[in-house]
Amino acid sequence: MESSKYVVIGAGLMGSSTAWHLASGGQEVTLLERDVPAGAFGSSHGSSRIFRYAYPNETYARLVKEAAPLWSQLERESERTLFQQVGALDFGAERNPTHLSEVLDRVGIEHRLVEVEEARERWPQYAFDTDVMWQPTAGVVDAEGAVDAMVTLAAKAGAQVHTHWEVAEVVEAPTTGYIVRSTEGREIHAAEVIVAAGGWLPNILRRLSLPKGFLDALPTFEVRQEQVFHFPYEEVLDDADWPTLIHMFREGDALRGDETKRAIYALPGGRNAENRGLKVALHNGGKVLPSAAQQDGKVDPRNRDWVTRYVERYVPGVVPEPYAEATCLFTNTPTEDFIIERVDGITVVSTCSGHGAKFGPLIGLLASGVATGNGSVPQEFRVPR
Numbered sequence: 001m002e003s004s005k006y007v008v009i010g011a012g013l014m015g016s017s018t019a020w021h022l023a024s025g026g027q028e029v030t031l032l033e034r035d036v037p038a039g040a041f042g043s044s045h046g047s048s049r050i051f052r053y054a055y056p057n058e059t060y061a062r063l064v065k066e067a068a069p070l071w072s073q074l075e076r077e078s079e080r081t082l083f084q085q086v087g088a089l090d091f092g093a094e095r096n097p098t099h100l101s102e103v104l105d106r107v108g109i110e111h112r113l114v115e116v117e118e119a120r121e122r123w124p125q126y127a128f129d130t131d132v133m134w135q136p137t138a139g140v141v142d143a144e145g146a147v148d149a150m151v152t153l154a155a156k157a158g159a160q161v162h163t164h165w166e167v168a169e170v171v172e173a174p175t176t177g178y179i180v181r182s183t184e185g186r187e188i189h190a191a192e193v194i195v196a197a198g199g200w201l202p203n204i205l206r207r208l209s210l211p212k213g214f215l216d217a218l219p220t221f222e223v224r225q226e227q228v229f230h231f232p233y234e235e236v237l238d239d240a241d242w243p244t245l246i247h248m249f250r251e252g253d254a255l256r257g258d259e260t261k262r263a264i265y266a267l268p269g270g271r272n273a274e275n276r277g278l279k280v281a282l283h284n285g286g287k288v289l290p291s292a293a294q295q296d297g298k299v300d301p302r303n304r305d306w307v308t309r310y311v312e313r314y315v316p317g318v319v320p321e322p323y324a325e326a327t328c329l330f331t332n333t334p335t336e337d338f339i340i341e342r343v344d345g346i347t348v349v350s351t352c353s354g355h356g357a358k359f360g361p362l363i364g365l366l367a368s369g370v371a372t373g374n375g376s377v378p379q380e381f382r383v384p385r
């Protein structure tokens with residue numbers, strides 16, 4: 001039987017990062033992927049994700065600061081450009097720019113609170129309804145490019161990479177460690193298993209030989225099929241002129257008769273959008289699925305209409321007609337905190353809630369530290385037992 005000290009399940013951002021760090025640290029590692037790395041049905045495909053420091057929770061802002069040099073390292077080692085510095089804008093009554101600014105003061109990140117009038121003059125491509133938090137050193141990361149880079153570097157450092165290898169179950173081996181078994185009956189013996197299965201985690205959790213107490217203590221994972229839309233820039237602007245945006249506000253919900261909190265994000269679409277359009281989406285606007293296996297890849301026309309109306313009102317610098325669209329999976333925890341926790345020889349990694357990409361190269365370092373016993377993670381990531 002094939003054997004590997006570490007087996008990593010899932011080659012999205014988190015699994016590929018874990019394999020990269022383990023292999024480059026001299027560990028024997030095998031990376032298993034049911035499809036292809038950063039495949040179209042997971043969460044890590046596509047060329048653009050927001051890299052911003054603004055977090056209401058200081059722990060996460062500090063982790064972004066830790067992630068930044070790892071993105072540079074990944075760019076250096078892979079000889080690829082994976083980060084574009086375009087800056088980031090956060091605004092809206094529900095985003096509380098003043099609080100974000102206080103957090104970044106404490107963490108030591110360059111930023112400025114810009115009054116609404118000045119913001120309207122400086123970035124006329126957006127329409128602002130409050131003061132704005134400006135982070136000039138934020139930008140956009142290339143998620144799919146990063147997965148490709150980390151898988152390539154992991155393989156160069158000796159990792160085995162198996163694609164179209166779907167894990168059906170992980171069972172305890174007769175003497176020590178685990179047997180990882182595929183849907184086709186192939187087997188690999190592993191001393192340690194790291195599970196970074198994204199939206200498939202709810203599917204596979206109960207087939208990993210995890211203790212019941214641990215399973216019961218895990219938060220409920222909510223998988224959503226999210227939708228993003230690309231709107232063409234008016235002619236004078238290209239990607240470099242578009243800071244990313246997060247806008248949070250409340251609006252009346254006629255059906256429910258109350259107010260609903262909305263979070264919108266927008267960023268240059270990059271390569272996937274032929275570098276000529278802004279990617280805009282309603283955060284948590286997609287339908288909830290039992291797990292990734294039930295996704296249909298269909299865009300809801302009501303979501304497209306809502307985002308288009310938003311763009312008409314708040315993004316005067318684009319033509320309010322989407323020229324491309326895509327679906328992508330969120331795997332949410334109730335608090336939007338990440339999970340990295342090891343029990344016996346199995347490490348569960350679930351770091352999405354729609355904001356994990358910016359931490360990609362760091363998550364693998366943290367997860368490999370937990371799996372090898374040489375590192376720790378913030379308390380927020382632990383599963384209370």
Ligand SMILES: Cc1cc2nc3c(=O)[nH]c(=O)nc-3n(C[C@H](O)[C@H](O)[C@H](O)COP(=O)(O)OP(=O)(O)OC[C@H]3O[C@@H](n4cnc5c(N)ncnc54)[C@H](O)[C@@H]3O)c2cc1C
Nearest residue numbers: 010012013014034042043044050167198328355356357358
């Ligand atoms: C629309 C969208 C926008 C986002 N925007 C941002 C952003 O602006 N900024 C930001 O920081 N983050 C953002 N994110 C979040 C970020 O992209 C995710 O946190 C990250 O991609 C999650 O990666 P992952 O490796 O956990 O999951 P995935 O990329 O889904 O990887 C999991 C992999 O596991 C494989 N797998 C599953 N089950 C098995 C099995 N049984 N056997 C073998 N392989 C298996 C899957 O095929 C998949 O390739 C966004 C996400 C989406 C969907």
